[in-house]
Amino acid sequence: MSERAIELEVLRYNPETDSAPRFQRYAIACPEEWVVLDALNHVKESVDPTLSYRWSCHMAVCGSCGMMINGEPKLACKAFLRDYDGVIRVEPLAHFPVERDLVTVIDDFMAKLARVRPYLMPKDAKAIEAGEYRQTPAELARFKRYSMCINCMLCYAACPEYALIPKYIGPAAIALAHRWNQDSRDGGREARQAEIAATEGAWECSFVGACSEVCPEHVDPAGAIQQVKIRSTVDWYTRHLMPWLKK
Amino acid sequence: METVTTDVAIIGAGGAGLRAAIALAQAAPSLRIALISKVYPMRSHTCAAEGGAAGVIKPDDSLEQHFEDTVGGGDWLSDQDAVDLFIREAPKELIQLEHWGCPWSREADGSVAVRPFGGMKKQRTWFAADKSGFHILHTLFQTSLQFASIQRFDEYYATDLLVDEGRCVGLVAIEMRSGQMRRFDARAVIVAGGGAGRMFPFTTNGAVKTGDGMALAYRAGVPLKDMEFVQYHPTGLPSTGTLLTEACRGEGGVLLNKDGRRFLQDYGMGPETPLGKPELKTMELGPRDRVSQAFWQEQKKGRMVATKWGECMLLDMRHLGEKKIDERLPLVRDMSISYMGVDPVKEPVPVRPVVHYMMGGIHTDINAATPLPGLFAAGECACVSINGANRLGSNSLTELLVFGRRAAQSAIEYVAQGGHPANGGALADAAQARLRELMQRTGGTETVAGLRKEMMQTMEEHAGIYRSGEGLAAACAKLAELRGRYTHIELHDKTNVYNTDLLQALELGSMLECAEAVVQSALARRESRGAHQRVDFTARDDAKYLRHSLAHYQGSQAPRVAYCDVVITRSKPGVRDYSGGHA
Numbered sequence: 151m152s153e154r155a156i157e158l159e160v161l162r163y164n165p166e167t168d169s170a171p172r173f174q175r176y177a178i179a180c181p182e183e184w185v186v187l188d189a190l191n192h193v194k195e196s197v198d199p200t201l202s203y204r205w206s207c208h209m210a211v212c213g214s215c216g217m218m219i220n221g222e223p224k225l226a227c228k229a230f231l232r233d234y235d236g237v238i239r240v241e242p243l244a245h246f247p248v249e250r251d252l253v254t255v256i257d258d259f260m261a262k263l264a265r266v267r268p269y270l271m272p273k274d275a276k277a278i279e280a281g282e283y284r285q286t287p288a289e290l291a292r293f294k295r296y297s298m299c300i301n302c303m304l305c306y307a308a309c310p311e312y313a314l315i316p317k318y319i320g321p322a323a324i325a326l327a328h329r330w331n332q333d334s335r336d337g338g339r340e341a342r343q344a345e346i347a348a349t350e351g352a353w354e355c356s357f358v359g360a361c362s363e364v365c366p367e368h369v370d371p372a373g374a375i376q377q378v379k380i381r382s383t384v385d386w387y388t389r390h391l392m393p394w395l396k397k
Numbered sequence: 398m399e400t401v402t403t404d405v406a407i408i409g410a411g412g413a414g415l416r417a418a419i420a421l422a423q424a425a426p427s428l429r430i431a432l433i434s435k436v437y438p439m440r441s442h443t444c445a446a447e448g449g450a451a452g453v454i455k456p457d458d459s460l461e462q463h464f465e466d467t468v469g470g471g472d473w474l475s476d477q478d479a480v481d482l483f484i485r486e487a488p489k490e491l492i493q494l495e496h497w498g499c500p501w502s503r504e505a506d507g508s509v510a511v512r513p514f515g516g517m518k519k520q521r522t523w524f525a526a527d528k529s530g531f532h533i534l535h536t537l538f539q540t541s542l543q544f545a546s547i548q549r550f551d552e553y554y555a556t557d558l559l560v561d562e563g564r565c566v567g568l569v570a571i572e573m574r575s576g577q578m579r580r581f582d583a584r585a586v587i588v589a590g591g592g593a594g595r596m597f598p599f600t601t602n603g604a605v606k607t608g609d610g611m612a613l614a615y616r617a618g619v620p621l622k623d624m625e626f627v628q629y630h631p632t633g634l635p636s637t638g639t640l641l642t643e644a645c646r647g648e649g650g651v652l653l654n655k656d657g658r659r660f661l662q663d664y665g666m667g668p669e670t671p672l673g674k675p676e677l678k679t680m681e682l683g684p685r686d687r688v689s690q691a692f693w694q695e696q697k698k699g700r701m702v703a704t705k706w707g708e709c710m711l712l713d714m715r716h717l718g719e720k721k722i723d724e725r726l727p728l729v730r731d732m733s734i735s736y737m738g739v740d741p742v743k744e745p746v747p748v749r750p751v752v753h754y755m756m757g758g759i760h761t762d763i764n765a766a767t768p769l770p771g772l773f774a775a776g777e778c779a780c781v782s783i784n785g786a787n788r789l790g791s792n793s794l795t796e797l798l799v800f801g802r803r804a805a806q807s808a809i810e811y812v813a814q815g816g817h818p819a820n821g822g823a824l825a826d827a828a829q830a831r832l833r834e835l836m837q838r839t840g841g842t843e844t845v846a847g848l849r850k851e852m853m854q855t856m857e858e859h860a861g862i863y864r865s866g867e868g869l870a871a872a873c874a875k876l877a878e879l880r881g882r883y884t885h886i887e888l889h890d891k892t893n894v895y896n897t898d899l900l901q902a903l904e905l906g907s908m909l910e911c912a913e914a915v916v917q918s919a920l921a922r923r924e925s926r927g928a929h930q931r932v933d934f935t936a937r938d939d940a941k942y943l944r945h946s947l948a949h950y951q952g953s954q955a956p957r958v959a960y961c962d963v964v965i966t967r968s969k970p971g972v973r974d975y976s977g978g979h980a
């Protein structure tokens with residue numbers, strides 16, 4: 151098994167003992183096929199048990215291990231060492247407060263997710279005994295990609311608007327609201343619009359598209375946000391210019 | 398210590414915990430629910446389940462056939478009354494998830510699609526491509542956000558249940574963010590803490606699966622049932638242990654030895670079926686225990702493929718074609734390429750059996766109630782048992798729904814009987830004192846990483862697919878030693894905020910206790926059944942062992958292993974036939 155020597159430069163911060171964040175270097179030998187998470191686990195196990203970070207599945211589905219790797223938001227379990235040269239810099243996800251080391255405080259995202267009402271508000275209520283709603287593969291395809299969000303928050307770390315305007319509800323939460331709006335079984339769009347079409351909602355987005363570029367699940371939040379804008383524009387014209395049209 | 402007063406506390410916010418929370422919020426809106434988890438709900442390991450969830454829905458299927466497949470698949474160690482309840486509730490729970498918006502894959506007419514799965518005689522596995530668990534978890538989590546009565550305590554690690562006068566009256570947990578302990582006074586507690594696969598070095602299980610829920614109940618005096626039954630999933634990526642779903646074979650993938658032979662036909666799962674036309678309940682659609690055992694046998698004969706990660710069989714999906722693989726198995730393709738550099742469209746993928754699931758767990762009855770009043774359990778941490786000696790793939794996602802809800806109903810009934818929570822204050826103080834001692838200990842001679850490694854090696858060597866009395870006896874001795882040495886660990890990190898050194902030390906404590914229950918129960922079971930295969934007792938022995946094992950906690954001593962009867966209603970123990978009708 152071929153090994154290579156790597157050097158990690160990891161941001162460390164313990165609010166109890168550090169007055170400011172600092173970087174710490176770890177030089178280790180790794181198998182060629184390792185990801186950054188494997189290297190961190192090696193450090194934790196064999197070099198420095200005080201290093202703190204979140205991880206679980208090691209297969210890019212639990213969304214725990216989002217961090218900045220050489221300045222880019224990445225899942226550490228899908229950041230392959232073979233793609234990096236020189237010292238690899240590992241920092242907590244940008245735009246979130248640091249709780250400790252690579253662990254961020256994600257209260258803001260959790261609150262915003264709840265605010266967009268990310269659950270089915272049935273268009274037509276149905277009893278269990280009546281069986282499933284019919285939904286064709288084409289109807290499923292209208293929202294499927296937006297349902298793939300793993301809540302890793304890489305998109306918030308990439309978003310320049312979120313950096314400037316912390317109240318901005320942000321890419322993942324809007325994409326998930328859009329996911330429910332697009333679902334053929336759902337009738338809750340109006341209830342969600344108050345949050346996602348408000349000034350702190352989709353209109354804050356200046357369509358840089360960084361969110362979609364960093365998304366590890368190809369959810370395309372930028373596309374979702376643009377669709378929300380279009381729908382809310384149509385809503386506005388319908389309300390103000392053609393009041394005789396019922397929605 | 399700050400105290401949270403609630404009505405029902407749930408430990409674990411994966412599939413079972415969330416399902417229980419929603420059921421409580423819907424059926425008893427006046428009850429306060431504390432949903433406590435060491436990780437944010439969407440990080441729970443339910444998210445990693447790929448293949449799907451079983452429930453009878455199609456006209457050519459029947460509840461009776463799901464019953465037979467499950468009971469036979471479990472080598473008759475399943476409780477048949479529980480299986481009956483399970484298969485009846487299964488379709489309702491899956492439809493309920495559909496009504497909550499779960500993006501199940503569909504037929505052209507808009508009805509829910511089903512796929513074949515191992516050991517199932519009919520197609521009855523509902524799926525959402527190959528991210529079924531992920532979609533179930535997120536559907537449940539997002540649905541739970543609409544209920545104000547569910548108060549979440551994310552990243553709280555439960556260290557002890559509070560038991561007063563023979564009743565469970567709450568728990569204590571560490572808030573990771575502050576390192577402070579909180580006492581939860583609750584009228585009922587539901588444990589939904591997941592499995593314990595991290596006892597082994599090579600596992601599909603995420604880092605969180607350290608048996609904490611099992612250990613909590615065990616230490617509180619509830620026996621762990623059937624712990625010797627550890628499921629190996631046949632197809633893990635050898636580099637990382639990452640799961641490649643059984644749906645790979647359900648969709649038509651085949652398993653080859655180094656000569657290109659579909660070797661399962663040589664182990665009672667043949668004759669060979671035509672390539673690309675998988676037949677149910679035979680060959681590659683045999684049950685997981687049999688397929689993993691066939692691998693082990695074939696490896697002994699020197700017919701496996703050498704890779705730099707050890708010997709492997711080959712999972713060949715090339716004949717499925719790119720379109721089908723991308724539509725039905727996109728994650729499988731992505732992970733094979735990412736972690737192995739192998740594109741299943743073009744090449745067979747090397748795979749080998751990997752620890753996947755605990756059939757055993759917290760002893761509960763059919764109502765998800767444990768013998769300790771006020772304590773309920775559901776999901777992988779619990780053992781009802783519907784899975785017996787070997788779980789069929791796609792029964793566990795359904796199980797956490799059916800019994801998560803059931804646990805909620807039982808908790809509601811229990812709480813309605815009245816009785817105020819007793820005062821767990823003194824118990825909570827004792828728990829805090831124990832934690833403080835661990836945090837402040839100096840002069841310790843052991844490390845978390847060191848003991849964990851020795852535990853994993855012991856489990857791998859002696860508690861794997863085939864076991865021997867000699868090996869298990871050695872494992873029992875080793876685990877007793879490790880548990881002794883565990884009292885001498887010293888933390889490197891003695892600070893409070895998000896201390897993962899402390900967290901891993903506590904998780905190791907849980908795993909050592911679960912591991913000891915596994916090897917002691919395995920040593921005591923002198924027969925071969927399902928996933929428990931003894932090289933020194935190769936036959937099933939119904940006269941002596943058609944019984945559930947119950948490992949009782951004995952403090953620093955090894956557990957006492959006792960037994961209770963299996964509930965048999967109408968299926969008498971028989972021969973497990975996976976020959977496709979050619980036996």
